[in-house]
Amino acid sequence: MKKVVGLSGGGHGLRGFLVAYDAQTGKEIWRWYSVQDASWVGAWRKATPDGVALDRDIDQEKKTAAKYRDTWRLGGGSIWTTPAIDPELGLMFVGTGNPAPQMDDSTRPGDNLYTVSLVAIEMATGKTVWAYQQVPHDRWGYDVASPPVLLEPTVDGRPVKAVAQAGKTGWVYVHERKTGRLLFKSRPFVPQRNLFRRPSPEGVEIAPGILGGASWSPMAHDPHRRSLYVAAIHHPTIYYSKVLRPTAERPWQSYTYSKPVSDERWGTVTSIDSDTGATRWQRKTDLPMVGGVLATAGGLIFTGEGNGNLLALDAKTGEILWQYRAPYGVNAPPVTYSVDGKQYVAVVAGGNKLFRYKTGDQILAFSLGDK
Numbered sequence: 001m002k003k004v005v006g007l008s009g010g011g012h013g014l015r016g017f018l019v020a021y022d023a024q025t026g027k028e029i030w031r032w033y034s035v036q037d038a039s040w041v042g043a044w045r046k047a048t049p050d051g052v053a054l055d056r057d058i059d060q061e062k063k064t065a066a067k068y069r070d071t072w073r074l075g076g077g078s079i080w081t082t083p084a085i086d087p088e089l090g091l092m093f094v095g096t097g098n099p100a101p102q103m104d105d106s107t108r109p110g111d112n113l114y115t116v117s118l119v120a121i122e123m124a125t126g127k128t129v130w131a132y133q134q135v136p137h138d139r140w141g142y143d144v145a146s147p148p149v150l151l152e153p154t155v156d157g158r159p160v161k162a163v164a165q166a167g168k169t170g171w172v173y174v175h176e177r178k179t180g181r182l183l184f185k186s187r188p189f190v191p192q193r194n195l196f197r198r199p200s201p202e203g204v205e206i207a208p209g210i211l212g213g214a215s216w217s218p219m220a221h222d223p224h225r226r227s228l229y230v231a232a233i234h235h236p237t238i239y240y241s242k243v244l245r246p247t248a249e250r251p252w253q254s255y256t257y258s259k260p261v262s263d264e265r266w267g268t269v270t271s272i273d274s275d276t277g278a279t280r281w282q283r284k285t286d287l288p289m290v291g292g293v294l295a296t297a298g299g300l301i302f303t304g305e306g307n308g309n310l311l312a313l314d315a316k317t318g319e320i321l322w323q324y325r326a327p328y329g330v331n332a333p334p335v336t337y338s339v340d341g342k343q344y345v346a347v348v349a350g351g352n353k354l355f356r357y358k359t360g361d362q363i364l365a366f367s368l369g370d371k
Contacts (some may be wrong), residue, residue: 016077016096020126030126034077034096034114038069041110045136048196050173050185055198056137061109068107075108076100077115080216084148084163086177091129092121093163093177095144103139103199103239104256111136118144118165118173120180130180134167139199139256140239141210142168147218149228153275155183164221164274166230168213169195172272186277189214189270190234199239199256209237210258211288218333220295225315227280228272231289231303236261269293269303271318281318290352292333294345298368302345304330306357310347310364326364329357336368343368 016034021027044062047053078097085092096119099112113131116138120129135142148165153174155162162183164174172186193207212233220229241256267289271280287306294302300321301313306329312322329351336345345366351359 013074013100015073015075016079018079018094018121018126020123032121032126032128034079034117034119035072035075035099035112036114036128038072040072040075040113040115041065042113042133042136043111045111048135049132050182052196054136054196057198061105061137064106065109068109071108074100075112075115076102078143080143080145082147082218084150085123086150086161086163089161089177090123091177092123093148093150093165094119094121095146095148095165097143097145098138098141101256102141103258104241104254105137105139106254108137112138116142116144118148118163118175118180120163120177132173132175132180132182134169134173135196140196140206140237141258142208142213144168145212145216146214149219149221150177151221151223151228151274153183153226155275164219164228166214166219166228166232168208168211168215170208170213170232172214172219172228172230172277174274174277184277186228186272187279189230189272189279189282190232190268193236197239199241199258201240201242203238203240203259205236205238205261207234207236209233209235209260211235211237211260215290217290218292220293220301221274222295222315223274224297225295225299226274227295227315228274229293229295229301229303229315230268230270230272231291231293232268232270233288233290234267235265235288267305269301269313269318271301271315283313283318287357288355290355290357291331291347294334294336296336296343296345296368302334302336302347304332304334304347304349306331306352306355308349308358310334310349324364324366326362327358328360328362329355330364331355331357
């Protein structure tokens with residue numbers, strides 16, 4: 001029976017969810033919530049699953065756990081990204097967003113499962129098969145936003161069916177599809193400073209900041225060159241947490257907010273070995289990269305910049321082979337297609353107000369010649 005999966009998000013006051021419908025009748029088949037019940041407190045992790053220390057006051061969290069035992073009902077976990085699907089395993093892989101409230105953690109003790117996670121869902125039933133929480137008890141806005149991709153790296157001398165996701169944290173995570181086992185993590189593709197430090201009244205500067213890392217931009221996979229290509233953002237953020245005096249009208253006790261660092265802002269395009277996670281090459285860009293990457297069988301990498309440049313890079317070296325200057329920011333992922341034996345590359349030049357890239361409404365298409 002064919003199904004249509006609808007995506008929805010959840011900010012403060014909601015929970016992110018997926019719904020599967022019968023394509024013929026429209027009847028709801030199953031509904032999956034990113035935050036499922038009071039078990040979202042998890043195991044009170046002191047470190048991420050891959051061993052990076054988290055600056056958490058777990059004793060204080062446990063003291064408030066009974067008072068806030070029902071906050072999972074408003075727990076967030078928005079779903080921003082397009083899932084990847086393995087029809088043979090019958091699995092769908094989806095990334096989830098940050099817990100709510102977004103940065104202030106005073107009312108949500110625990111790990112806040114399954115926010116900021118890559119999750120494998122059984123397509124027939126909506127059952128959670130496995131979940132990997134990249135950042136338990138997230139306070140930095142590290143949504144799992146970039147779409148996951150399927151690949152088959154060689155690990156310990158054998159090919160493994162895997163799923164990879166480029167994190168806002170600055171690493172690409174590569175998992176075994178069936179079990180969720182972390183096979184390896186890439187080298188960082190952006191600078192990392194003070195990662196997972198608690199916000200303070202004086203402010204703590206952290207990189208990657210709230211924008212990432214890799215945000216919603218999709219990465220590309222080239223199975224022939226066994227490479228992943230990631231477009232990313234370097235824009236550190238200062239996180240503040242202020243203690244408040246509770247009142248009847250304002251019962252909360254703290255307020256957490258962030259400000260971007262104004263004088264440190266650029267991007268990267270990185271080629272990553274899909275078998276090991278090693279960096280093959282990296283190109284620094286003047287502006288943070290928002291849009292995505294396309295890899296072609298002919299050894300070209302296409303990506304766009306906020307200043308309007310559409311670039312064709314050599315897949316092996318990162319050298320710029322060709323560029324075109326659009327009047328608006330090229331902040332969408334390029335696509336390729338063929339008509340009557342001729343290959344084309346197309347991309348939307350629409351800019352981005354969040355990043356202050358000039359906005360417009362062009363679709364650009366270029367011929368790559370005959371096959």
